[in-house]
Amino acid sequence: MEQSKNFGFGEDEVMLRDTARKLFADNCSADKIHGQLAQNYDPHREIECLWDKDLWKQIGELGWTAVCVPESAGGLGMPLVAAAALVEEAGKAAFPSPLVSTFNASFVLQACGSDAANKQLEKIAGGQASTLAITNQKGSWESSDTDVTVDDGTLNGTAWFVQDAKKAETLVVAAKGEKGLGLYCIAADDANVLIQADGIIDLTRDQAHIEFKGAKAIEVAAPGDGKVALDKAMPAILSIVSADMVGTSEWLLQTTVEYANTRVQFDRQLGFFQAVKHPLVNVMLDLDRAKSLTYHAACTFDEEPDGAELAARMAKSAASDVAAFSASRAIQFHGGIGFTWECYVHIFFKRNMHNHILYGDGNYQRMKLADILIGQAA
Amino acid sequence: MSEAGKTDSPEQAEFRAHCRDWLSKNHPGTPPVSLPQSALALTDDDALVWLQKWQKSAYDAGLIGCDYSKDCGGQGLTNCQAIANEEMTRAKTPFLPNIIGLGMGAPTVYFHAQDEVKQKLLPRLLSGEDIWCQGFSEPGAGSDLANQQTFAEKKGDSWVINGHKVWTSLAHYASWMIMLCRTSKEDKYNGLSYFVVPIKSALGKGVTVRPLIKLTGETGFNEVIFEDLVVEDKYRLDEVGAGWAVAMTTLAHERGAGKLVTPASGGLASAEDKSSSIGSANALIRLAKASSRNGKTAADDPVLRDQLMQLMIRQEGFRHNRRRIGVPELNDHPMRLPLQFKLVSSELGQDISHMAYKIQGAASSLYVNDPNAPAGGQWPMAYMSSFGITIAAGANEVQRNILGERVLNMAKSK
Numbered sequence: 069m070e071q072s073k074n075f076g077f078g079e080d081e082v083m084l085r086d087t088a089r090k091l092f093a094d095n096c097s098a099d100k101i102h103g104q105l106a107q108n109y110d111p112h113r114e115i116e117c118l119w120d121k122d123l124w125k126q127i128g129e130l131g132w133t134a135v136c137v138p139e140s141a142g143g144l145g146m147p148l149v150a151a152a153a154l155v156e157e158a159g160k161a162a163f164p165s166p167l168v169s170t171f172n173a174s175f176v177l178q179a180c181g182s183d184a185a186n187k188q189l190e191k192i193a194g195g196q197a198s199t200l201a202i203t204n205q206k207g208s209w210e211s212s213d214t215d216v217t218v219d220d221g222t223l224n225g226t227a228w229f230v231q232d233a234k235k236a237e238t239l240v241v242a243a244k245g246e247k248g249l250g251l252y253c254i255a256a257d258d259a260n261v262l263i264q265a266d267g268i269i270d271l272t273r274d275q276a277h278i279e280f281k282g283a284k285a286i287e288v289a290a291p292g293d294g295k296v297a298l299d300k301a302m303p304a305i306l307s308i309v310s311a312d313m314v315g316t317s318e319w320l321l322q323t324t325v326e327y328a329n330t331r332v333q334f335d336r337q338l339g340f341f342q343a344v345k346h347p348l349v350n351v352m353l354d355l356d357r358a359k360s361l362t363y364h365a366a367c368t369f370d371e372e373p374d375g376a377e378l379a380a381r382m383a384k385s386a387a388s389d390v391a392a393f394s395a396s397r398a399i400q401f402h403g404g405i406g407f408t409w410e411c412y413v414h415i416f417f418k419r420n421m422h423n424h425i426l427y428g429d430g431n432y433q434r435m436k437l438a439d440i441l442i443g444q445a446a
Numbered sequence: 447m448s449e450a451g452k453t454d455s456p457e458q459a460e461f462r463a464h465c466r467d468w469l470s471k472n473h474p475g476t477p478p479v480s481l482p483q484s485a486l487a488l489t490d491d492d493a494l495v496w497l498q499k500w501q502k503s504a505y506d507a508g509l510i511g512c513d514y515s516k517d518c519g520g521q522g523l524t525n526c527q528a529i530a531n532e533e534m535t536r537a538k539t540p541f542l543p544n545i546i547g548l549g550m551g552a553p554t555v556y557f558h559a560q561d562e563v564k565q566k567l568l569p570r571l572l573s574g575e576d577i578w579c580q581g582f583s584e585p586g587a588g589s590d591l592a593n594q595q596t597f598a599e600k601k602g603d604s605w606v607i608n609g610h611k612v613w614t615s616l617a618h619y620a621s622w623m624i625m626l627c628r629t630s631k632e633d634k635y636n637g638l639s640y641f642v643v644p645i646k647s648a649l650g651k652g653v654t655v656r657p658l659i660k661l662t663g664e665t666g667f668n669e670v671i672f673e674d675l676v677v678e679d680k681y682r683l684d685e686v687g688a689g690w691a692v693a694m695t696t697l698a699h700e701r702g703a704g705k706l707v708t709p710a711s712g713g714l715a716s717a718e719d720k721s722s723s724i725g726s727a728n729a730l731i732r733l734a735k736a737s738s739r740n741g742k743t744a745a746d747d748p749v750l751r752d753q754l755m756q757l758m759i760r761q762e763g764f765r766h767n768r769r770r771i772g773v774p775e776l777n778d779h780p781m782r783l784p785l786q787f788k789l790v791s792s793e794l795g796q797d798i799s800h801m802a803y804k805i806q807g808a809a810s811s812l813y814v815n816d817p818n819a820p821a822g823g824q825w826p827m828a829y830m831s832s833f834g835i836t837i838a839a840g841a842n843e844v845q846r847n848i849l850g851e852r853v854l855n856m857a858k859s860k
């Protein structure tokens with residue numbers, strides 16, 4: 069089968085993306101983000117969840133959370149590339165919000181396909197922030213690994229590395245029952261759910277480990293069906309996180325280029341020196357590869373689901389690698405100022421550091437890819 | 447109609463149907479002789495003749511040069527060459543031998559020559575009956591192209607050319623050359639003029655072509671010496687002193703960034719084809735499964751597995767960059783992807799062939815003249831040959847300058 073030549077990125081998707089561009093340009097400048105998130109530089113500062121809730125409300129009203137929710141569940145039913153484009157713009161702005169987490173939760177719910185899951189999707193389409201609680205304490209990215217158990221719809225145990233937990237209203241939890249992995253929805257403010265914020269590097273999001281103490285939850289995938297749903301959703305999740313890194317890395321590239329075009333040393337703009345110019349071109353090459361692979365992965369998820377994992381892991385590998393590369397060159401080529409808290413670059417550097425490892429770094433993705441393309445090693 | 451035709455205009459759709467129909471009946475079949483990896487490496491006369499016959503038949507069917515005007519041997523169509531290229535590649539046809547003529551000579555002549563010259567030269571160029579070469583590089587003018595020393599002196603109505611061109615691909619078969627000459631020593635850039643000059647018909651009459659031996663031991667490119675070659679003034683393109691601007695037309699088309707799409711066919715698999723070309727990272731997996739390392743199958747080595755996947759990812763990324771070029775909404779700068787093409791593909795090809803050479807281990811010491819060399823020694827050969835591509839058409843370091851300056855607007859490095 070041949071895929072859409074334009075990755076499925078048509079007129080509606082362009083319009084949506086352009087709205088996002090404008091919204092972030094108007095509301096989310098690097099200057100503003102820095103003022104909002106970086107007031108307290110103390111490494112031992114108290115853990116806080118800083119974000120612009122009003123802007124998030126506005127986004128809910130614009131229908132962004134509904135973009136990839138099927139029309140049958142009250143969503144817009146747009147292709148994954150639409151969400152990827154939105155998230156790329158969010159990444160460019162280092163936008164602090166539960167947008168990525170909510171998208172990711174919605175992919176898992178869609179993969180469940182149950183009535184209960186569809187009900188949750190309707191809420192997401194209405195603007196409800198959600199997130200996935202599917203990772204164990206070891207930080208394993210394998211879909212079958214969770215420290216949470218379920219018995220008759222009641223959750224016990226702790227989920228780790230939960231993204232945007234303090235911003236989410238609903239949690240989608242992976243839990244092990246007697247018959248295998250199941251998926252559950254529960255309100256974040258449930259009395260038997262204890263959210264313990266993590267102190268994290270990335271200033272643009274929050275993360276937590278969440279203890280479930282006999283919390284009664286809604287089953288969206290029965291024990292035994294959860295792993296299939298998670299595996300089915302994972303290519304979309306990887307595409308979305310890749311799109312975020314593509315956006316953030318583009319900001320890092322453009323900002324560093326701008327600096328190289330203004331800062332003068334030895335009577336020359338820094339960009340004159342090939343030791344600066346060529347690595348920045350290399351960042352651009354790697355970034356364009358990651359971007360093309362990300363849009364391809366999103367398109368594959370919609371149009372050729374059998375190839376979705378392969379395409380998504382390639383995208384995440386390329387995006388994670390350029391996330392690190394663009395960020396490291398950005399700091400280095402800003403010199404002393406780049407090493408300060410005052411310079412905005414660290415905000416984007418840290419967002420990339422976080423996304424780099426989320427759901428597996430480049431090496432991890434390539435291990436998975438090798439198993440697909442070469443076959444398991446003896 | 448497949449996805450490929452999704453956005454065709456009615457004219458394009460009709461043209462595509464014609465291409466498909468013609469190709470289904472007129473594919474030239476398997477070549478009688480083994481073909482090199484690209485036209486630039488053509489040294490076998492029989493291969494050339496066979497490929498010229500293919501180019502002529504595709505030209506006669508309207509698949510080559512179709513966007514050129516009718517008086518110049520084209521069909522006067524709009525945006526149809528890209529469609530012919532897609533269909534020719536889809537049909538897995540052989541490559542076109544007159545690659546420099548089609549890619550650089552034709553557009554330059556088309557946009558800058560007098561009508562009489564265009565009408566005389568272009569039909570035989572497009573049909574492949576005349577092979578063309580490019581005389582830009584000189585011993586002292588490589589990356590610094592404007593440092594041309596070959597001199598054209600005006601004598602009466604003609605020009606007399608003296609000088610020395612090097613690395614001239616296909617000069618040994620060429621009837622014509624596009625060339626850059628110095629016509630004034632006063633000004634580096636404004637002292638250049640651009641000519642088309644006869645080669646074959648002037649051999650022994652002011653032109654000498656001598657083969658240069660590549661590091662692989664093969665011939666392939668040449669040096670061309672001009673001693674009082676007399677060229678009529680009508681073969682000058684554009685004004686005296688405007689050579690640099692004309693050369694920019696040539697280079698833009700060479701980089702795939704010109705106004706006209708270069709006719710291109712390809713995709714024909716030959717025995718040697720699995721070497722350095724894009725699309726061959728997959729072949730590395732087969733190779734790794736058949737090779738051993740540390741007493742085990744090489745394909746089980748975790749370090750190698752990671753490296754193989756890196757190459758697969760680069761190969762896929764390149765493929766989808768090409769796809770994304772066609773989606774303007776996903777390109778913030780129109781030249782950002784097109785200008786990466788040569789740089790990215792040549793380095794990928796080089797790294798793939800080097801990886802193959804490493805996977806083969808001891809067997810990679812065997813050259814093409816050894817009967818035990820795996821795949822006829824093609825992988826180490828491909829690796830060595832790959833430097834031709836990372837150096838030619840503007841060394842990749844110069845490509846990085848171009849990208850940094852034109853796309854990222856950084857200060858010009860010399």
Ligand SMILES: Cc1cc2nc3c(=O)[nH]c(=O)nc-3n(C[C@H](O)[C@H](O)[C@H](O)COP(=O)(O)OP(=O)(O)OC[C@H]3O[C@@H](n4cnc5c(N)ncnc54)[C@H](O)[C@@H]3O)c2cc1C
Nearest residue numbers: 580581582583588589613614615834838839840841843860
């Ligand atoms: C296989 C092959 C086929 C060719 N065919 C043709 C042809 O048909 N017609 C034709 O006219 N020419 C042809 N060439 C010539 C080619 O265009 C030149 O070799 C190329 O432009 C480099 O010039 P040079 O060899 O003089 O190297 P130099 O200019 O001396 O450069 C040597 C090296 O220095 C580095 N370098 C140079 N300048 C810079 C810079 N500004 N910044 C950073 N690094 C730099 C690069 O690494 C470069 O490879 C061919 C070359 C090859 C290898």
